[in-house]
Amino acid sequence: MLGNILVNALMNAGVYAMLAVGFSLMFGVARIINLAHTAFYMVAGYCIFYLVSTAGLPLPLAILISIVAVVVLAVVVYRLLIDPMREHETTVLILTIALALVLQEAMLLWFGGYFRSVPAATAGYATILGVRVSFQYLLTLGVLAGALVAVWFVLMKTKLGLAIRATAQDREIAEVMGMDESRTATLTVAIASALAGLAGAIVAPLYILEPRMWLNPLTIVLAIAVLGGLGSLKGSLFGAAIIALAESLVVFLVPQGAFLKGAFSLGIMILVLLIRPEGLFGVAFEEER
Amino acid sequence: MVRYLNWLWREFKGEILVLPGRSILFFGAVALLALPLVFRHPYALRVLTMASIFAIFAASWDLISGVVGQLSLGHAIFFGTAAYTSALLNLNAGLPPVVTIPLGALAAVVAGLAVGIPCLRLKGQYLSLATLAFPIILAGLVMVFSSVTGGELGVSGLTRLAPTRLKEYYVAVVAAIVLILAVWKITDSKVGIIFHAIREDEVAARASGINTPLYKVLAFCLSGLFAGLAGGLYAHYMRIAGPSTLSVLTSFQPIIWVIFGGIATIYGAVVGVFVLFPLVEVLRVAPELRMLLYAASIVLVLRFMPEGLAPWVIDRLERKCPRCKEHNAFTRRACRVCGTALRVPQEKGVPSGG
Numbered sequence: 001m002l003g004n005i006l007v008n009a010l011m012n013a014g015v016y017a018m019l020a021v022g023f024s025l026m027f028g029v030a031r032i033i034n035l036a037h038t039a040f041y042m043v044a045g046y047c048i049f050y051l052v053s054t055a056g057l058p059l060p061l062a063i064l065i066s067i068v069a070v071v072v073l074a075v076v077v078y079r080l081l082i083d084p085m086r087e088h089e090t091t092v093l094i095l096t097i098a099l100a101l102v103l104q105e106a107m108l109l110w111f112g113g114y115f116r117s118v119p120a121a122t123a124g125y126a127t128i129l130g131v132r133v134s135f136q137y138l139l140t141l142g143v144l145a146g147a148l149v150a151v152w153f154v155l156m157k158t159k160l161g162l163a164i165r166a167t168a169q170d171r172e173i174a175e176v177m178g179m180d181e182s183r184t185a186t187l188t189v190a191i192a193s194a195l196a197g198l199a200g201a202i203v204a205p206l207y208i209l210e211p212r213m214w215l216n217p218l219t220i221v222l223a224i225a226v227l228g229g230l231g232s233l234k235g236s237l238f239g240a241a242i243i244a245l246a247e248s249l250v251v252f253l254v255p256q257g258a259f260l261k262g263a264f265s266l267g268i269m270i271l272v273l274l275i276r277p278e279g280l281f282g283v284a285f286e287e288e289r
Numbered sequence: 290m291v292r293y294l295n296w297l298w299r300e301f302k303g304e305i306l307v308l309p310g311r312s313i314l315f316f317g318a319v320a321l322l323a324l325p326l327v328f329r330h331p332y333a334l335r336v337l338t339m340a341s342i343f344a345i346f347a348a349s350w351d352l353i354s355g356v357v358g359q360l361s362l363g364h365a366i367f368f369g370t371a372a373y374t375s376a377l378l379n380l381n382a383g384l385p386p387v388v389t390i391p392l393g394a395l396a397a398v399v400a401g402l403a404v405g406i407p408c409l410r411l412k413g414q415y416l417s418l419a420t421l422a423f424p425i426i427l428a429g430l431v432m433v434f435s436s437v438t439g440g441e442l443g444v445s446g447l448t449r450l451a452p453t454r455l456k457e458y459y460v461a462v463v464a465a466i467v468l469i470l471a472v473w474k475i476t477d478s479k480v481g482i483i484f485h486a487i488r489e490d491e492v493a494a495r496a497s498g499i500n501t502p503l504y505k506v507l508a509f510c511l512s513g514l515f516a517g518l519a520g521g522l523y524a525h526y527m528r529i530a531g532p533s534t535l536s537v538l539t540s541f542q543p544i545i546w547v548i549f550g551g552i553a554t555i556y557g558a559v560v561g562v563f564v565l566f567p568l569v570e571v572l573r574v575a576p577e578l579r580m581l582l583y584a585a586s587i588v589l590v591l592r593f594m595p596e597g598l599a600p601w602v603i604d605r606l607e608r609k610c611p612r613c614k615e616h617n618a619f620t621r622r623a624c625r626v627c628g629t630a631l632r633v634p635q636e637k638g639v640p641s642g643g
Contacts, residue, residue, distance in 0.1 A: 033414060081592060088595045090360065094548045095591060097541050098584040105581040215537055219425055226418040256433050263429025266422035270407060273419050277410045 005248045007133055011206075013244035014144035018199040019217060020224040020236040021151060022192035028168035028231030029188040032082060032092055038214040038221060039100035040193050044070045044200030045209045046107050049118050059118075059205075067197040074193030075186060083182070100214060108211040116209040140202050147198055148237070151191070155233065164188055168231050219262060220247075223269040229282020238280060242268065307625060309606040309618050310599075314556055317563070321462050325455055334458045340566040341465035342522045343546070347558035348472045349515035350543035355553030356476050357508040358488030359408070363420035364543055366404060366427060367397040367513040369535035371520030373431070376444040376530035386450055390521030397517025398510045405509030409502050421540065428535040443531025450525040461522060468515055473555045475511065484508055488553070549587055551597030560599040 023037045047066035051057045057065070077099060085091050155161035166174040167184045175181045207213070224243050228235025243265040250257040250264045257264075272280060305311045321337065346368060354360045375393035378384050384392070404423050408416050431438045438444060451457045475481050483504050486494040495501050524530040533539065543558075550561025568586070572579040594601040607616045608631050610624035617625055624631055 027414070033417070081588060085591070085595055090354075090544075090548050090552055091591050091595050091597075093360075094541075094545050095588060097545060098587045098591075101580055101584040102588070105578075105584065109577055109581065219421065219537060222418045222421060226415055230414060259432035260429045263426040266426050270419055270422055270426075273411055273415060274407055277412070277415060279415070282415075 005245075005252050007137070008251075009241075009245040009248040010141065011137060011244075012247060013241045014141060014148075015199050015203055016217070016220060016224055016244055017237050017240035018144065018147060018195045018202075019221045020228070020240050021148070021233055022195035022199075023221050024225045024228070024231055024233065024236045025164070025168075025188050026192040027225065029164055030078075030082075030185040031086070031089075031171070033096070034192075035093065035096040035218065036077075036100040036103065037096075037192070037196055038218040039103040040070050040074055040196040041200035041203075041217065042107065042209075042211070042214040043073065043103055044197035045118075045204040045207075045213070046111060046116075048201055048204045049111070049116050049209055052118055063198075063201040066201055067194055070197035070200070071190050071194050074196075075190050078186065078189045083185075100218075104211045104214065111209075111211070113211060118204040118209070136205055140206065143198070143202060147195065151195065152233070154191070160184075160187060164191075216262070220265060223266050226279055227269045227272050229279030232279070232281040235279055235281035307618060308616055310556075310603045310616075314559070318466055321466075322459075325458060329455070331454055334454055336567055336570050338458050338461040338526060339523075340562050341461040342519050342526060343542070343566060344465050344559045344562040345468050345522070346516055346519035347543045347546045347550075347562045348469045348555055349512045349519065351547045351552065351555055351558040352472055352476065352484075352515065353508050353512035354544075355547060355558075356481065356488065356555075357484045357505065359505060359508065360413075360417040361404075361420040361512075361540075362417045362544070363404070363423045363425075363540050364512075364516060365424040365535050365537070365539035366400050366420075367516035368520035368523070368539060369424055369427060369530075369532075370400040371397040371517030372524035372530040372534045373438065373444065375521040376447055376524045377437070379447050379525070380444060386448055386521075386525045390518060390525065393521035393524070394514050394517035397513040397520065399513075400517075401510040401513025402506065404513075405506040408509070409505060421537070424535045424540055425537065428532050431532055431535065439531075441532060443529050443533075445529040445531075447525055447528040447530070449528060450522065457526060461526065464518070464522060468518060469555065469559055472515055476555055480504070480507070485553075545587060547597075549590065549597060551599035551601075554597075554599060557597050557599040561597070564598065 019038060019041060023034060026032055026034050026037070044066045047069055048059070048062045051062035051065060052059055055062075081095055081099070082092055085095060153161075155164060163174065163179045163184045164187070166177070166179060167181055167188075171181055174184070220243060224236060224239035226239075227242065228237070228239030246265050246268055247261040250261045254260060276282075305315050321341070324337070325334065346364075349367070350361065350364045353364075371390075371393035373393075374396035375386070375389040378389045378392055379386065400423075404420060408419060411419050432440055435441075449457065451460050476484065483494065483499055486497075486499065487501055487504060487508075491501055520534065523534070546561035546565055547558045548561075549565055550559065551557025565583075565587070569579065569583055572582050575582065590598060606619050608619055608621075609616055610627065610629055610631065612629040613624060613627045615624060615626045617631060621631060623629065
């Protein structure tokens with residue numbers, strides 16, 4: 001039981017963390033609440049499904065192509081639709097909702113509303129803490145850890161990361177200091193969507209694909225990003241861990257818990273916000289006028 | 290009597306006919322009321338009934354999010370609370386819709402307190418994202434207590450809103466006109482000015498001695514009241530209250546309508562609903578492409594009219610007097626109030642201070 005809870009929580013925490021880090025980055029740098037973020041994750045999942053089952057490509061190649069496709073899609077959408085409207089915050093909000101709906105309907109048209117699944121990359125399982133853990137899970141966890149470390153490295157150790165963090169802190173000063181704000185924002189969108197794509201690629205063999213699969217993770221990702229503090233990476237990681245653990249606990253310990261997992265994690269978010277209105281690691285932004 | 294009629298006509302001419310925007314809204318309302326006299330297609334009546342109910346819902350969202358600036362992503366909490374309360378009271382206590390809908394709205398006001406008070410500490414995006422959580426939490430509870438709420442299936446078999454389809458249409462349309470005028474009046478009143486002030490600059494409003502937390506909670510309750518009335522009407526019209534009334538998409542829908550129509554204007558909310566809701570129905574001719582076309586048309590329209598549809602149209606039909614700031618029809622050469630020449634086209638208008 002305990003093993004089940006922990007393994008499940010770890011897995012979900014990884015996926016949530018990848019989605020939330022991307023979402024949080026995009027909010028921090030480009031000041032966009034991107035409600036289509038998890039739609040990109042869905043698109044990546046479907047893309048892999050198509051490449052593997054219809055085109056017959058090997059899984060790693062399919063994953064690579066899908067991530068590139070998602071990044072290109074996200075950057076094109078950002079440059080064409082979102083960037084020109086950034087001054088109108090609320091308009092951006094529904095643009096991203098509409099975008100998510102467009103992607104959902106496109107997937108529905110293309111693949112139908114059936115539940116799809118992608119064959120796993122590896123077979124077999126290991127026994128950890130008395131729980132059977134398939135190698136797919138372990139592989140996934142490895143990739144997750146790798147991706148998060150890579151993001152951390154880019155953000156903390158490279159010039160680009162410095163620019164991203166500076167822009168997140170203060171857009172105008174970063175611009176004055178000679179950082180190309182628009183280029184930084186575009187690159188951030190690319191990184192964030194790559195993370196969403198990778199998350200989609202990772203869950204594709206584990207979860208079931210369906211055109212509405214973006215809606216549930218979206219609320220969870222929003223909860224995590226707010227819980228941890230918008231724009232804070234550390235916050236996203238901790239938030240993901242907390243929410244994933246809470247979800248697993250509810251699902252395994254409370255009767256009818258599957259219905260309550262969303263309610264429970266969002267309840268935690270509201271509680272944290274009541275105590276710390278700017279989230280766990282959020283910085284109270286000076287009012288931007 | 291004649292003198293009164295004469296006065297009414299002068300008021301009508303001076304306040305409504307002089308401005309194209311107001312005329313369009315007025316004649317739109319008249320057309321809605323008169324439509325069944327000439328055209329009684331049940332499907333068209335149904336679409337317009339739903340649109341009227343949703344117009345109330347959209348206006349209530351505009352009140353809290355547009356006017357007061359507390360962007361709520363979880364407006365379904367009010368709609369769903371009222372729908373479920375009305376439905377359960379109607380089924381279990383046998384109360385008629387006249388009683389259950391106001392009681393449902395009252396429950397939504399309580400929900401407004403429950404959301405508004407914790408959210409006082411939150412600002413901006415944090416507030417939006419926190420409000421998103423409330424309907425999802427309630428939906429989870431609805432699922433768990435399925436013996437009372439019917440779980441996934443919801444509560445069905447409610448009393449009809451009115452005995453015939455035509456009467457239902459009139460109940461919805463009259464309710465929409467009265468309630469939306471009420472919301473509009475509120476935004477125009479002294480309280481409304483305080484609401485606008487809170488959106489524009491909360492710190493300044495506070496510094497001017499306005500008890501902003503009180504007004505924010507008041508706004509949440511008022512918004513909850515109107516959204517609740519819409520929720521109750523909806524439940525009795527559909528004769529079912531299901532978990533879909535609490536879904537994320539129910540929360541997103543008023544956002545789409547209002548921003549499409551023009552935020553913080555109230556009339557924009559109405560325009561948005563009456564354009565987009567029938568549009569979805571018309572798009573049924575291509576069922577697979579329906580949502581795709583819907584979303585794509587929203588994206589395209591907003592790409593070129595970022596302020597929304599209604600303000601864009603008003604900008605073209607009306608001109609603001611540079612001296613007294615009164616609106617004038619685009620045909621006039623001189624301001625109708627102070628007589629200043631109106632030759633220069635105004636810079637891009639901002640919807641009532643937004």
